[in-house]
Amino acid sequence: MKIYDTKTAPTPRRVRIFLAEKGIEMEYVQVDLAKGENMSPEMRTKNPIGKIPVLELDDGTCIGESDAICLYFEALHPQNPLMGTTPLEKATIAMWQRQIELCLFNQIGMCFQHTSGYFKDRMTPIAEFGKVSGISASKYLNVLEKRLVDNEFMAGTSFSIADITAFCAIDFGKVVDIRIGDSQVNLTRWYDKMNERPSARA
Amino acid sequence: MKIYDTKTAPTPRRVRIFLAEKGIEMEYVQVDLAKGENMSPEMRTKNPIGKIPVLELDDGTCIGESDAICLYFEALHPQNPLMGTTPLEKATIAMWQRQIELCLFNQIGMCFQHTSGYFKDRMTPIAEFGKVSGISASKYLNVLEKRLVDNEFMAGTSFSIADITAFCAIDFGKVVDIRIGDSQVNLTRWYDKMNERPSARA
Incomplete structure (x- = not known):
């Protein structure tokens, strides 16, 4: 499992902070937005709109959108909830x-x-x-x-x-x-x- | 419980369809966006950004944002899921x-x-x-x-x-x-x- 990330951009930072708060370790792969690496055909197969971050599971399934990635981990690891319980x-x-x-x-x-x-x-x-x-x-x-x-x-x-x-x-x-x-x-x-x-x- | 709604606007329609799919009956109160009724001081106490729809619970608690309102009902009535289970x-x-x-x-x-x-x-x-x-x-x-x-x-x-x-x-x-x-x-x-x-x- 890994996340395609851009260290300097504000949106993927949301996911990094979320996972740090949940105590979840992650492999991050850096993607250079300035060079347009996120828009490559390969990245477009992972996320049709070519945005970062993207979560890639071990079976190749990909999830884009920071909110959706956070929801995935919240559902998988409900302890220390950051999206509410009731x-x-x-x-x-x-x-x-x-x-x-x-x-x-x-x-x-x-x-x-x-x-x-x-x-x-x-x-x-x-x-x-x-x-x-x-x-x-x-x-x-x-x-x-x-x-x-x-x-x-x-x-x-x-x-x-x-x-x-x-x-x-x-x-x-x-x-x-x-x-x-x-x-x-x-x-x-x-x-x-x-x-x-x-x-x-x- | 009631929802402040505008029949002609696309955003509150999302909530109406969601509730219809879940089979949840609701009281709708029409708000005239063209006249700016959503921006009144009273509506601003219900939703600080003055947008429609707003869900008002019987105790006066208000929830804005169509996604958040749908999430409330999905959590309350998980049968016939429209936001996933796994x-x-x-x-x-x-x-x-x-x-x-x-x-x-x-x-x-x-x-x-x-x-x-x-x-x-x-x-x-x-x-x-x-x-x-x-x-x-x-x-x-x-x-x-x-x-x-x-x-x-x-x-x-x-x-x-x-x-x-x-x-x-x-x-x-x-x-x-x-x-x-x-x-x-x-x-x-x-x-x-x-x-x-x-x-x-x-």
Whole structure:
């Protein structure tokens, strides 16, 4: 079993942190996104949309999408749950995980892709859209700041996959100068605790 | 228990079809997106990002995001599974569900929002981005056509939430003239079967 990974990209980092939190050892194979190695015919057989990460099982079965890979390991190793146990916990975590992904992680990603031109060989960057996405991401930090006034973690009282997604998004946000503001004391407190976890180095 | 719903919008339709497939009765409260009723202070207390659908439990607890609402009912009523039972089934369905959402559903949504100006009172439409999103969506139909050559359903041999997401995306695609092509015989066969299911009328 192995995971096709890119050490510098924010999405595969989510899986690395998730597995570190679960205490699951993994073989990682580095794929160079800048060189487009993820778009090769071989990688396209593993994941039709040519994205990283991809989990490859020993029988050759492949699973793409960081959320799907995390779900696989959560189902296989339910101890130390990061996606909830009761129906309400599962749904609450899924809600925050999704909103943080749509409103923060993806907005920062769009801001980077559309303003930097990093992937301009394989997409059409539209700078104005990148700028609007960055503004949306910054605004959403206010939603999270408010959320953390009465909650220790994004989905409530327990550390979950939603915290991992937010942490990876905020760290990646630095490349487009999207940062937690000085007045966002709850986000700062939460971020510092995330950053102290050993998994943050995964 | 009730769901805040908008009968004409593609996202809440995913939940209605999911619940119809599970045989779960539900009270639906209509919210007018065009009038911005979803953005009212009251609705914002139910869902901080003001999106529909929202599930409200009898104790007032609210869950946003269609995926999270479906997960709640899947966990509560595991019979007739639509999100898989084994770790591999769960992960495979989650992978296709996610890719169909990112590469089709959301691209069609962006195409509609950025080219129609429907929500221009609450977002910045960028026509060029809308056009690019529509092209991405059309291209992804080729991925699904290929997928269905050897698979009856999107995630393999069983009907799942991934089929619901694809079906709602393709139906909504008509408003921006994104349609299954005449040469896409597998997608056509799959679509016709989806459309024959009683849940398609939910």
